[in-house]
Amino acid sequence: MALCAVSNLAKYYGADLVFQNITFEIDKGQRIGLIGPNGVGKTTLLKILMEQEDYQEGTIFKRSNIRLDYLDQIPVYPDSLKTIDVLFEAFSSILKIEKQLENMQQKMSLCKGEELNKIVKLYGELEHSYEQMGGYDMHERLNRIVIGLNINENMQQRAFEMLSGGEKSRVILGKILLEEPDILLLDEPSNHLDLSFMAWLEAYLQDYKGAVVIVSHDRWFLDRAVNKIVEIEQDCAEIYNGNYSYYQVESQRRLEEKFNMWQAKQRQVDKLEEQIEQFLIWGRARDSEKMFKRAKELKKRLAKIVVPDKPRMENKKIRILKNNVTRTAKEVLRVKSLGHQFENKRLFSNFDLTVFYQEKIGILGSNGTGKSTLLKIIMGLIEPSYGKVEIGSRVKIGYLPQEVEFDNPNSNLIEVFQSQYQITATEVRHELARVLFTGDDVFKSVNTLSGGERSRLKLCLLMYGGANVLILDEPTNHLDIDSREELENSLQKYEGTVIFVSHDRYFIDTMAGKILEIKNSKIDIYKGNYQYYLKQLEKKQAKTVGKSEHNKLSQSKQDYQSHKALQSEMRKQDKQLKSYTQQIKEAENRLLEIENLMKSSVSNVQKLQELYKNQNETEELLMDLIEKHEDLEKIIKNR
Numbered sequence: 210m211a212l213c214a215v216s217n218l219a220k221y222y223g224a225d226l227v228f229q230n231i232t233f234e235i236d237k238g239q240r241i242g243l244i245g246p247n248g249v250g251k252t253t254l255l256k257i258l259m260e261q262e263d264y265q266e267g268t269i270f271k272r273s274n275i276r277l278d279y280l281d282q283i284p285v286y287p288d289s290l291k292t293i294d295v296l297f298e299a300f301s302s303i304l305k306i307e308k309q310l311e312n313m314q315q316k317m318s319l320c321k322g323e324e325l326n327k328i329v330k331l332y333g334e335l336e337h338s339y340e341q342m343g344g345y346d347m348h349e350r351l352n353r354i355v356i357g358l359n360i361n362e363n364m365q366q367r368a369f370e371m372l373s374g375g376e377k378s379r380v381i382l383g384k385i386l387l388e389e390p391d392i393l394l395l396d397e398p399s400n401h402l403d404l405s406f407m408a409w410l411e412a413y414l415q416d417y418k419g420a421v422v423i424v425s426h427d428r429w430f431l432d433r434a435v436n437k438i439v440e441i442e443q444d445c446a447e448i449y450n451g452n453y454s455y456y457q458v459e460s461q462r463r464l465e466e467k468f469n470m471w472q473a474k475q476r477q478v479d480k481l482e483e484q485i486e487q488f489l490i491w492g493r494a495r496d497s498e499k500m501f502k503r504a505k506e507l508k509k510r511l512a513k514i515v516v517p518d519k520p521r522m523e524n525k526k527i528r529i530l531k532n533n534v535t536r537t538a539k540e541v542l543r544v545k546s547l548g549h550q551f552e553n554k555r556l557f558s559n560f561d562l563t564v565f566y567q568e569k570i571g572i573l574g575s576n577g578t579g580k581s582t583l584l585k586i587i588m589g590l591i592e593p594s595y596g597k598v599e600i601g602s603r604v605k606i607g608y609l610p611q612e613v614e615f616d617n618p619n620s621n622l623i624e625v626f627q628s629q630y631q632i633t634a635t636e637v638r639h640e641l642a643r644v645l646f647t648g649d650d651v652f653k654s655v656n657t658l659s660g661g662e663r664s665r666l667k668l669c670l671l672m673y674g675g676a677n678v679l680i681l682d683e684p685t686n687h688l689d690i691d692s693r694e695e696l697e698n699s700l701q702k703y704e705g706t707v708i709f710v711s712h713d714r715y716f717i718d719t720m721a722g723k724i725l726e727i728k729n730s731k732i733d734i735y736k737g738n739y740q741y742y743l744k745q746l747e748k749k750q751a752k753t754v755g756k757s758e759h760n761k762l763s764q765s766k767q768d769y770q771s772h773k774a775l776q777s778e779m780r781k782q783d784k785q786l787k788s789y790t791q792q793i794k795e796a797e798n799r800l801l802e803i804e805n806l807m808k809s810s811v812s813n814v815q816k817l818q819e820l821y822k823n824q825n826e827t828e829e830l831l832m833d834l835i836e837k838h839e840d841l842e843k844i845i846k847n848r
Contacts, residue, residue, distance in 0.1 A: 211236050212272050212391055212420055213258065219266035220253060227253055229266065231446045233439050235392055240414055240421045242431045242453065245441035247661060247689040251424045254441065255279060255394045258422070278390035280398070283377045286369045292380055293365040296351060299387035303344045310335055343389075354383040357409040375401060375576055391419045399427040403575045404712055410434070426690050428453050429714035451825060467520040474516045481511045534677040534705045538601040539566050541678055541706045542587065547596035549582060556582060560596070560732045562725070569700070569707045571721035571739070578727040580710040581611070584680050587708070607676025611683045613663040618656035622646055622666060625655055629670060644669045660687030681709035685716050714739055751843070782845055789838040796831040803827065 211234040219229035227250040235241060243251045256262040258269070259279045271277075286295060297304065313332045320328055343350065355365065358379045364372070369380065378401035385393065399407055411433045414421055425431055431438070431453035438449040438456040447463075449456040485507045492500030541564045548558035556579030564570065574580045585591040587598050588608055600606075615625055626637040641651055644665040658666065664687055671679065679700075685693045697719050700707055711717050717724070718739035726733045726742070735742045803824045810816040 210272065211270070212275055214270040215258075215267070216270070217267040218254075218257070218264055218269065220250060220257065220262075220264045226443065228441060228443050230444055231267070231441065233446050233448055235420045235422060237391075237418075237420055239437050240417070240435045241423065241437045241439055242435035243422060243424045243439050243441060244426075244431070244453075244456075244690060246691060247659065247687075249441050249443060251441055252396055255396055255422065255424060256281075258392075258394060272391075275392065276388075276390040277392045277394060278385045278388055279394040280378070280382055280385055280396065280401075283374070283381055288368060288370050290369050291365065292360065292367055292369050292372065295369045295380055296355070296360070296365075296384055296387065299384045300347050300351075303339065303342050303347055306335060306339045306342070307344060310339060350387060353413075354387055357413060358383050358406060378402075379406070386413065389417075389419065393417065393419060393421045395421065395423045395425075397425055397427075398423065399425065399430060399712060404573065404714060405575070407712075407714075426685070426688065426693065427713060427715070428690065428693075429718070432715075450822065451829070455825060455829075464520055467517070471517050471519050474514065475519075478511065478514055478516055481507055481514070485511065534675060534703075535603055535605065536704075537566050537603045537677050537706065540564070540601045541566055541568070541604055542601055543599045544587070545597050545599070547586070547593055547598065549579065549586060549591075549594045551579075551582070555730045557727055557730055557732050562732075562734070564706060564708065567704065567706055568722060569720050570709070570723045570725060571717045572708070572710045572725045572727065573712075573717070573742075574727035580727055581682055583725075583727070583732075584608075584682055584708070584710060588680060604678050605674070605676050606678045606680055607671030607674065609664065609667055609671065609679070609681045609684055611686060612660070613667045615655045615663075619654050621654055622651045625666070626670065626673075630673060640669055640673055641666075661689070661692060664688065665692075677705040679703070679705060679707045679709075681707065681711075683711055684709055685711060685713040782841060786838065786841050786845060789834055789841065793831065793834050793838060796827055796834060799827050800824065800831065 213235040215234070216232050217229075218231040220227040231254070233241075243254065245251055253262060256279075257264050259277055259281075261279075261281075310332065313328055313335070317325060317328050317332070339345075354360070360380060360383060364376065369377065372380065382398070382401065398410060402410065407427070407430060411430060414434050421435075423431075423435060433452070435452055436450075438451065438453065440447040440449070440456070440460070447460070449459050451459065485504050488500045488504035488507065491497060492504060543564075544560060544562040547560040547562075549556050572580050572583060582591060586593050588606055589598070617625070617628065620628065622641055623634050623637045626632070626640065627634075638647075638651055641647070646662075646666070655663065655666070664684065668684075684696060688696065693713070693716060697716060700720055707720070709720070721738050722736075724735040724737070724739065724742045726735065735745055737745075803820055807817060807820050807824075810820060
């Protein structure tokens with residue numbers, strides 16, 4: 210039985226429809242990604258599941274005593290409450306039993322006889338409950354969370370109310386994870402977490418015992434954290450039993466299948482209409498009742514044919530960037546011995562870089578490391594503490610900040626455009642249509658626009674102005690998945706140079722040919738995309754671990770028990786490698802069986818669909834096993 214089942218749900222705000230016919234189930238162990246365009250009601254759906262909002266049609270079934278938790282607003286705590294105490298609130302029931310057990314231990318030391326027997330029996334029952342609730346694992350679980358979310362000792366002892374907004378979000382997320390609700394609801398977790406924390410969360414959710422429902426536009430995260438996609442549209446929900454990559458392929462296949470069905474029905478209708486017309490012509494020409502009768506029969510057949518709505522093969526696309534930009538010199542800019550500090554904190558030092566024409570460079574780093582500061586130094590908005598930036602010839606920089614603001618927030622879109630460029634309203638409309646501002650949209654005040662709409666407008670203005678070097682600070686913020694993908698497509702075709710800060714790993718991987726990482730007050734350069742960057746990090750970590758192990762083994766006073774444990778671990782690794790090898794063979798054989806069954810089931814559509822699903826699941830399992838086998842093989846070779 211499902212933990213929760215949503216059936217034909219509909220939500221209105223007044224007379225305005227948000228969504229309808231939304232149906233899906235949440236089962237234990239599922240990690241569901243809720244996707245869909247901005248404004249379709251994904252967050253609203255989470256709030257409905259939490260009973261924070263109502264709905265007008267449909268039903269929601271929840272299994273009795275089900276626990277849901279949702280990272281929404283940050284709660285307010287007393288000024289004196291420490292961060293560690295906020296985390297321990299997740300164990301309130303366990304701590305209550307722990308206190309009872311302590312009291313009973315004291316009583317047992319004072320009692321004897323029958324009274325002691327009663328207390329011992331009650332103590333045993335209570336201790337069993339304590340164990341079942343995870344009391345003995347409490348500190349281990351807490352340790353895993355505080356390490357994973359980098360809630361260090363200093364932060365734990367600080368008053369919760371003194372933390373920054375990002376730190377508070379991490380702590381509350383940690384508290385929710387410690388509470389282990391049956392259904393965990395997460396709304397855009399990447400908005401609260403840096404890249405390293407997102408990678409940790411992906412791994413953590415893989416072992417989560419309950420179900421997880423995640424609203425996210427982070428495609429990298431959706432590829433690695435979820436095993437089911439629910440695509441919310443205004444009039445339905447489409448279910449995909451796989452990750453985001455599976456969704457991309459399967460959604461296109463379904464769309465083409467729907468189009469082919471529509472096309473076949475339309476051809477059938479066209480053919481019948483043509484036959485009817487022909488029989489009517491013959492009937493009138495020959496005054497033949499037989500011909501009229503045949504036409505009437507065909508009309509009845511035509512009336513019974515249900516032609517589905519024509520599926521949209523392509524949504525409206527934004528066309529942000531122009532290709533005819535003025536070419537810069539080969540060297541776009543040169544950074545020499547650059548360093549900067551802020552309030553006695555050194556952000557980076559001795560940084561040298563040459564940016565070449567058409568390069569696309571991504572900048573990574575945790576919050577507060579100086580990513581946005583580096584961009585502003587490059588643009589000349591901030592004077593560096595030392596060093597300099599030399600801009601090449603014919604360079605025209607266009608800058609997109611994280612939060613876009615306009616000088617006259619009450620102006621409409623046409624007025625904003627005309628305040629910068631002397632062009633007609635018709636020309637402005639043409640440019641705005643490129644970024645999907647059409648009709649009466651052009652008369653909206655810019656202060657009514659969403660964050661994504663402001664970014665689109667700003668990019669449109671930059672490109673009309675002929676920027677040949679784009680400096681983008683978190684360009685995918687506020688954009689839904691479709692808009693992110695179109696921005697990527699536009700930037701890939703863009704003939705200029707791009708330097709960007711982003712925490713969108715999919716965007717970084719697609720766009721960057723070079724990565725700068727700001728860490729520990731220095732900037733490292735990686736000449737590749739995000740996957741290349743990750744591989745280089747793995748190599749560095751492997752070398753560090755290898756040196757550490759070598760030093761340990763070379764110590765003459767190596768403890769015998771440690772050596773014995775190491776040998777045991779090596780045997781386990783060898784045994785596990787053999788197990789992976791066997792499982793890979795079994796998966797490969799299973800794929801061959803499925804392929805043979807598919808060949809013999811061509812006429813059975815339902816059977817083919819089941820086999821197709823099994824094939825995808827087995828292929829995913831095989832790839833996972835191969836990856837684990839390769840990783841373990843590397844570890845064994847480096848022993």
